[in-house]
Amino acid sequence: MSGMVEKKGWRRVALHAGIITGIAIVCFPIYVAFVASTVTQGDLVRPPMPLLPGPHLIENYTRAIFQGYGTPVWRMLWNSLVMALGITVGKIAISIVSAYAIVYFRFPFRMFFFWMIFLTLMLPVEVRIVPTYAVAADLSLLNSYTGLILPLIASATATFLFRQLFLTIPDELVEAARIDGAGPIRFFRDILLPMSRTNIAALFVILFIYGWNQYLWPLLITTDADMNTIVMGIKHMLPTGDQTVEWPVIMATALLAMLPPVAVVLFMQRLFVKGLVESEK
Amino acid sequence: MAEIALRDIRKSYGPTEVIHGVSADIADGELIVIVGPSGCGKSTLLRMVAGLETVTAGSIAIGGRVVNDLEPRERDIAMVFQNYALYPHMSVFDNMAYGLKIAGISKSDIAAKVNDAARMLELEPYLARKPRQLSGGQRQRVAMGRAIVRSPSAFLFDEPLSNLDAKLRVQMRLEIKALQRKLGVTSLYVTHDQVEAMTLADRMIVMNEGVAEQIGTPLEVYNNPATTFVAGFIGSPPMNFLDAERLRSVLARQGPNRLDRAVTIGIRPEHVERTTVGNGLLDATVAFIEALGAETLLHLKTDAGETVVVRSANPEETVRPGERIGLKAVPDHLFAYDADGRRVASED
Amino acid sequence: MQKRVTFNNKWLPYLLLAPQIVVTIVFFFWPAGQAIYQSAFIPDPFGLSTQFVGLGNFEFLLSDPYYLSSFGTTAIFSFFVTLISMSFALWLAVMTDRVIKGSGPYRTLLVWPYAVAPAIAGVLWLFMFNPSIGILPWYLAQVGYDWNHTLNGGEAMTLVILAAAWKQISYNFLFFLAGLQSIPRSVIEAAAIDGASFWKRFRTIVFPLLAPTTFFLLVVNVVYAFFETFGVIHTITAGGPQQSTTILVYKVYADGFVGQDLGSSAAQSVILLIIVGLLTVVQFRYIERRVHY
Numbered sequence: 067m068s069g070m071v072e073k074k075g076w077r078r079v080a081l082h083a084g085i086i087t088g089i090a091i092v093c094f095p096i097y098v099a100f101v102a103s104t105v106t107q108g109d110l111v112r113p114p115m116p117l118l119p120g121p122h123l124i125e126n127y128t129r130a131i132f133q134g135y136g137t138p139v140w141r142m143l144w145n146s147l148v149m150a151l152g153i154t155v156g157k158i159a160i161s162i163v164s165a166y167a168i169v170y171f172r173f174p175f176r177m178f179f180f181w182m183i184f185l186t187l188m189l190p191v192e193v194r195i196v197p198t199y200a201v202a203a204d205l206s207l208l209n210s211y212t213g214l215i216l217p218l219i220a221s222a223t224a225t226f227l228f229r230q231l232f233l234t235i236p237d238e239l240v241e242a243a244r245i246d247g248a249g250p251i252r253f254f255r256d257i258l259l260p261m262s263r264t265n266i267a268a269l270f271v272i273l274f275i276y277g278w279n280q281y282l283w284p285l286l287i288t289t290d291a292d293m294n295t296i297v298m299g300i301k302h303m304l305p306t307g308d309q310t311v312e313w314p315v316i317m318a319t320a321l322l323a324m325l326p327p328v329a330v331v332l333f334m335q336r337l338f339v340k341g342l343v344e345s346e347k
Numbered sequence: 348m349a350e351i352a353l354r355d356i357r358k359s360y361g362p363t364e365v366i367h368g369v370s371a372d373i374a375d376g377e378l379i380v381i382v383g384p385s386g387c388g389k390s391t392l393l394r395m396v397a398g399l400e401t402v403t404a405g406s407i408a409i410g411g412r413v414v415n416d417l418e419p420r421e422r423d424i425a426m427v428f429q430n431y432a433l434y435p436h437m438s439v440f441d442n443m444a445y446g447l448k449i450a451g452i453s454k455s456d457i458a459a460k461v462n463d464a465a466r467m468l469e470l471e472p473y474l475a476r477k478p479r480q481l482s483g484g485q486r487q488r489v490a491m492g493r494a495i496v497r498s499p500s501a502f503l504f505d506e507p508l509s510n511l512d513a514k515l516r517v518q519m520r521l522e523i524k525a526l527q528r529k530l531g532v533t534s535l536y537v538t539h540d541q542v543e544a545m546t547l548a549d550r551m552i553v554m555n556e557g558v559a560e561q562i563g564t565p566l567e568v569y570n571n572p573a574t575t576f577v578a579g580f581i582g583s584p585p586m587n588f589l590d591a592e593r594l595r596s597v598l599a600r601q602g603p604n605r606l607d608r609a610v611t612i613g614i615r616p617e618h619v620e621r622t623t624v625g626n627g628l629l630d631a632t633v634a635f636i637e638a639l640g641a642e643t644l645l646h647l648k649t650d651a652g653e654t655v656v657v658r659s660a661n662p663e664e665t666v667r668p669g670e671r672i673g674l675k676a677v678p679d680h681l682f683a684y685d686a687d688g689r690r691v692a693s694e695d
Numbered sequence: 696m697q698k699r700v701t702f703n704n705k706w707l708p709y710l711l712l713a714p715q716i717v718v719t720i721v722f723f724f725w726p727a728g729q730a731i732y733q734s735a736f737i738p739d740p741f742g743l744s745t746q747f748v749g750l751g752n753f754e755f756l757l758s759d760p761y762y763l764s765s766f767g768t769t770a771i772f773s774f775f776v777t778l779i780s781m782s783f784a785l786w787l788a789v790m791t792d793r794v795i796k797g798s799g800p801y802r803t804l805l806v807w808p809y810a811v812a813p814a815i816a817g818v819l820w821l822f823m824f825n826p827s828i829g830i831l832p833w834y835l836a837q838v839g840y841d842w843n844h845t846l847n848g849g850e851a852m853t854l855v856i857l858a859a860a861w862k863q864i865s866y867n868f869l870f871f872l873a874g875l876q877s878i879p880r881s882v883i884e885a886a887a888i889d890g891a892s893f894w895k896r897f898r899t900i901v902f903p904l905l906a907p908t909t910f911f912l913l914v915v916n917v918v919y920a921f922f923e924t925f926g927v928i929h930t931i932t933a934g935g936p937q938q939s940t941t942i943l944v945y946k947v948y949a950d951g952f953v954g955q956d957l958g959s960s961a962a963q964s965v966i967l968l969i970i971v972g973l974l975t976v977v978q979f980r981y982i983e984r985r986v987h988y
Binding site: 085196 | 698699701705707708709711712714715716721723725726727729730733783786787790791793794801803804805806807808809810812813815816818819820821823827829830832833834861864865866869870873922923925926929930944947948951952957960961967971972975
Binding site for chain 2: 236238239241242243244245246247248252256257260261263
């Protein structure tokens with residue numbers, strides 16, 4: 067319905083003004099955080115805080131990255147990156163092969179496995195926190211990258227997405243490949259995988275954000291500060307009670323924590339929208 | 348090069364049998380067209396030969412070797428699909444080369460074979476393109492090329508021209524025929540288009556509801572349709588069918604009584620001639636007239652409500668809708684069919 | 696559901712499924728089973744043995760005023776998060792949709808907060824509303840309002856609702872915008888020719904045509920508010936003050952890890968499992984409808 071027929075003069079201005087107001091509201095918290103990350107602690111503890119950026123950006127970010135609170139932020143960023151990439155690649159890899167099995171093979175218990183994967187939709191980690199933690203502890207996965215990644219890589223959504231995609235690929239393509247002499251592995255590698263490129267990329271964007279933004283699981287599984295991810299590690303910087311903390315450093319950390327996923331969204335907006343819309347189908 | 352032998356082929360999906368025992372022998376280098384309406388089992392039959400469907404009963408032999416249990420790639424066949432089934436992410440060259448690559452043929456041999464095929468099909472300028480950058484006709488040629496490069500014992504075509512527009516279809520039809528002649532490869536060609544079947548086939552298999560109703564050269568089939576189905580399916584406009592009972596007295600006057608067991612009488616439109624009212628086999632009323640230029644089709648209604656089409660070579664027909672005319676048949680061109688739709692053999 | 700032609704291979708499909716199935720069993724079904732099993736026991740105070748109590752944990756939970764009030768808290772929280780986030784996003788989407796040229800940059804500016812983690816959203820809002828140094832409490836103080844969400848339960852709830860709703864705006868905006876853009880222009884133009892004003896057109900044509908999107912987002916937002924806002928609550932209020940922002944998911948965590956009450960936590964897990972199950976069924980019935988739409 068774009069355009070909504072005519073609109074002229076002040077109505078047009080009002081429309082743009084409305085949108086800009088909306089954007090201002092949406093972006094305000096981040097702007098405030100940005101300003102706070104460029105001033106000194108002294109500027110903040112005497113309210114109201116300034117509303118224009120100050121000159122201390124480099125200083126605050128350097129402190130955050132190399133010192134932080136206990137754990138330097140670079141270390142947490144690294145942990146987050148490993149976790150996010152691990153979850154993303156892991157989810158895509160195990161989902162695409164299981165979707166391949168379900169769509170292109172006929173075998174006993176096929177539907178049983180399908181429903182088993184489907185049911186995981188109903189079991190978010192938040193719901194089974196304690197026993198899942200217990201399993202991870204029993205497998206000595208605490209404070210390890212494996213522990214951060216492995217329990218989160220089962221994905222019904224990604225499996226369904228690939229299944230959906232495979233079902234739209236014409237049957238004749240498999241037949242042509244079989245006549246050309248391709249077996250199941252060759253077909254997967256030479257035909258299916260290259261044909262799924264865009265979907266894999268779109269899913270990558272969405273899953274990277276999902277992985278990076280994990281909070282509860284890293285909170286449970288990493289007790290060693292060196293294994294903290296940035297999204298949960300920032301919690302340890304926050305004041306408990308009336309304790310004073312250096313807000314400029316915390317805000318710099320917050321901005322650093324959102325930078326990678328935001329960059330992914332901005333630079334891959336088309337893939338991001340595609341991934342988002344498709345993974346909700 | 349190889350002959351293909353089908354022996355009492357049957358196919359069932361669960362308890363439902365869809366192909367009820369088809370047998371045929373295809374000679375080396377022959378182009379056989381399997382024709383029939385959709386759902387008659389022609390594609391299933393072809394796919395069984397290709398190895399894409401299992402054979403429930405019977406045997407398929409290619410070049411004297413029973414292939415029932417062989418994988419498609421072990422059957423030494425190539426197939427052209429209706430939607431071409433080109434690999435969308437591969438260039439034209441890679442599409443044609445893929446099968447050879449899997450077969451482990453050396454790069455230089457692959458290049459030579461692909462280039463030969465491309466030259467033959469006039470695809471050389473397009474080798475680097477992706478399928479989506481090609482026109483329908485060009486894609487069709489790539490699909491052919493992919494089949495040719497493997498120099499198989501047999502080509503299998505599954506409605507390869509259905510996705511093309513009418514003009515291109517005629518052109519590609521001729522090209523396929525010429526190519527098949529030139530290569531001399533035994534070919535099975537499936538189509539629902541009877542014109543395509545007539546023009547391409549050395550021999551054709553007319554299929555209906557899982558049964559091969561008739562196997563023969565196009566002219567044999569056209570001139571002596573074995574069943575009412577074949578008679579109605581091959582030829583355009585289709586054969587006219589009239590109730591034999593009402594014609595019996597007229598026919599008895601005219602000659603031998605081989606039509607005694609007939610239930611249905613068939614006459615092709617070109618074998619009906621006009622005569623004066625009361626002097627022919629029957630009388631009918633002109634419903635409408637289609638002037639096609641070279642010929643004219645008269646659509647008539649008999650008194651019993653049957654439709655009769657008359658093909659008249661006269662481009663300037665003078666009859667008018669509503670006019671009553673008499674109809675007679677060209678002698679020896681009456682086909683008699685029994686209650687099961689089978690041709691009643693002439694008895695002496 | 697499946698291909699006409701499939702590959703024949705006895706063991707390969709199992710091999711391909713194995714990783715997903717193993718992870719699913721070890722980290723989903725086994726823990727879920729554990730939760731159900733544990734929900735029927737209470738450990739003794741020293742953790743040396745457990746005692747079978749059948750549905751005792753559930754009975755206890757359902758008569759526990761804290762747990763029951765947690766239900767109420769979750770309901771209020773979810774309702775307002777969904778309402779605020781969806782209506783604000785719809786407003787933005789309607790405006791953006793009306794812009795013919797240059798809606799691209801607007802979209803970009805509204806989309807990127809999607810990437811902010813709930814926990815980080817919590818930190819941002821916590822900072823803005825920090826009672827001693829936050830910018831908004833200072834302005835509120837100027838008009839005579841004394842903000843302190845660490846003491847006032849209502850303010851704490853307001854803050855977590857705002858932070859959680861803010862984080863979800865981008866998502867709702869994207870889907871609303873896509874929904875609006877899929878409405879054929881001709882329908883709108885026909886209504887305009889019939890003389891319908893903008894609001895009339897919106898109420899009688901656009902909004903009904905947007906109903907599938909709205910319903911879909913409703914389910915997604917409720918699921919989000921129930922299960923994905925842990926980070927917001929944990930960073931801003933940690934469930935306080937006096938459990939006033941303890942939603943169900945937070946309570947499972949608090950009772951299980953902080954309170955070490957495993958039987959109760961397991962029973963709560965089971966109850967949450969049932970809630971997720973119901974929500975999934977709703978979602979799927981809806982998706983089914985959308986397929987037939």
